[in-house]
Amino acid sequence: MAYYEEDDLQRFSDIAKHRPDLFEKFMAWYQACQEEGALSRREKALIGLGVAHALQCPYCIDAFSQSCLEAGSNMDQMTEAIHMASALRGGASLIHGLQAHNSVKKVSM
Amino acid sequence: MSTVLPVIQPALNPQPRTETDFDEKLAAHGIELRAAKVDTLQVNVGKLCNQACKHCHVDASPKRTEIMTRETAEAVMDTVRRFRIPTLDITGGAPELNPSFRYIVTEARAAGTHVIVRHNLTVMFETHQEDLTEFFRDHGVEVVCSLPYYLEQQTDAQRGHGIFQKSIIALRRLNAVGYGVDGTGLVLDLVYNPVGAFLPPAQAAIEADFKRELLSRHQITFNRLYTITNMPIKRFLDYLRRSGNEERYMSKLLDAFNPATVDGLMCRNLVSVDWTGRLYDCDFNQMLELSVAAELPQTISDFDPERFAHRRIMTGSHCFGCTAGSGSSCGGAVTVS
Numbered sequence: 270m271a272y273y274e275e276d277d278l279q280r281f282s283d284i285a286k287h288r289p290d291l292f293e294k295f296m297a298w299y300q301a302c303q304e305e306g307a308l309s310r311r312e313k314a315l316i317g318l319g320v321a322h323a324l325q326c327p328y329c330i331d332a333f334s335q336s337c338l339e340a341g342s343n344m345d346q347m348t349e350a351i352h353m354a355s356a357l358r359g360g361a362s363l364i365h366g367l368q369a370h371n372s373v374k375k376v377s378m
Numbered sequence: 379m380s381t382v383l384p385v386i387q388p389a390l391n392p393q394p395r396t397e398t399d400f401d402e403k404l405a406a407h408g409i410e411l412r413a414a415k416v417d418t419l420q421v422n423v424g425k426l427c428n429q430a431c432k433h434c435h436v437d438a439s440p441k442r443t444e445i446m447t448r449e450t451a452e453a454v455m456d457t458v459r460r461f462r463i464p465t466l467d468i469t470g471g472a473p474e475l476n477p478s479f480r481y482i483v484t485e486a487r488a489a490g491t492h493v494i495v496r497h498n499l500t501v502m503f504e505t506h507q508e509d510l511t512e513f514f515r516d517h518g519v520e521v522v523c524s525l526p527y528y529l530e531q532q533t534d535a536q537r538g539h540g541i542f543q544k545s546i547i548a549l550r551r552l553n554a555v556g557y558g559v560d561g562t563g564l565v566l567d568l569v570y571n572p573v574g575a576f577l578p579p580a581q582a583a584i585e586a587d588f589k590r591e592l593l594s595r596h597q598i599t600f601n602r603l604y605t606i607t608n609m610p611i612k613r614f615l616d617y618l619r620r621s622g623n624e625e626r627y628m629s630k631l632l633d634a635f636n637p638a639t640v641d642g643l644m645c646r647n648l649v650s651v652d653w654t655g656r657l658y659d660c661d662f663n664q665m666l667e668l669s670v671a672a673e674l675p676q677t678i679s680d681f682d683p684e685r686f687a688h689r690r691i692m693t694g695s696h697c698f699g700c701t702a703g704s705g706s707s708c709g710g711a712v713t714v715s
Binding site for chain 2: 311
């Protein structure tokens with residue numbers, strides 16, 4: 270058994286076989302978030318692409334790569350969004366280095 | 379439907395997947411697809427082209443020999459004059475390579491018909507085409523140019539190596555004679571096609587990008603940008619099959635079906651003519667050899683706009699390409715997204 274099946278993305282709504290009321294609520298929220306608003310669809314798609322990489326979700330990466338293209342983004346813009354998410358992940362790890370420093374300091378002479 | 383969410387929505391409403399689904403889909407929405415009028419004759423004067431673009435639904439190239447004869451061109455012009463056709467939309471191939479091209483444009487303009495030429499930008503660098511921009515200007519032709527993206531990499535990936543740089547020079551030449559320049563009345567429109575197996579972005583958004591980027595990078599101006607969906611026909615269909623994208627792309631088109639697009643479909647106000655003079659509901663049907671309904675005249679010599687005005691439209695699975703998302707036509711998106 271493979272852990273990620275590409276076709277599962279198309280079958281996402283199978284989740285609704287159980288507690289469909291919860292999935293319905295999720296979808297209403299999910300779709301409302303992506304409508305054009307104070308942010309454009311393109312900006313939202315690029316945010317989605319960045320988050321998808323931070324989460325390392327292959328389904329989301331696939332879906333939001335397509336969404337970015339269909340919002341008119343090019344590879345430079347998409348790659349910048351990916352770098353932004355990755356840099357934030359790196360920074361978030363690195364800042365925890367101070368926790369380590371603090372921990373070491375606490376027990377050191 | 380949000381174009382940002384292309385992959386989850388379909389599963390909520392599973393869609394049919396067979397060749398005959400377009401009519402069924404319309405029927406399910408209570409829609410009967412019929413023409414509303416005929417105000418445009420779209421004439422494909424041949425498959426000869428100086429380019430061989432990867433998405434071309436015509437399969438046009440420098441090797442093609444199918445080209446409209448002068449006799450057929452004269453039959454087209456007789457029809458334009460007799461019925462005072464408001465708009466003549468000339469396409470190909472590269473229509474300028476047809477020896478009768480300038481005859482058609484000149485005669486149509488003399489008859490008071492508005493003329494649109496679907497121009498690939500690079501044909502003006504071919505032999506005997508050096509004065510093309512001046513010819514367009516002198517005849518008040520509306521020029522609709524193919525430029526799939528404002529960057530070189532994407533444009534050359536679809537249209538061939540070196541095409542972007544030539545296209546930029548061509549656009550500057552068109553600007554230089556007044557095309558796309560405020561106050562001249564000379565209309566220069568661009569056409570965006572996705573460079574791959576995905577749907578176009580919102581037309582207004584990508585038009586704003588093109589205007590900003592072409593002006594800042596190349597000092598180029600233009601009037602409107604039309605987004606056109608790639609049709610799963612001929613060379614683009616070959617690409618879909620070779621790249622393993624056919625099923626996914628067709629699903630995408632089906633899932634993005636938007637009934638609000640049907641009113642604005644181009645088949646509702648134009649008739650398409652092929653290089654032999656045969657008649658079709660659109661250029662895509664023409665490439666599939668799907669002629670107008672059997673009860674109608676089949677050739678330009680027998681054309682009668684009254685009989686075609688409210689005709690039933692012949693359809694196929696490719697029609698989902700025109701009804702996906704914001705819709706698609708030779709005049710771009712058909713609904714505001």
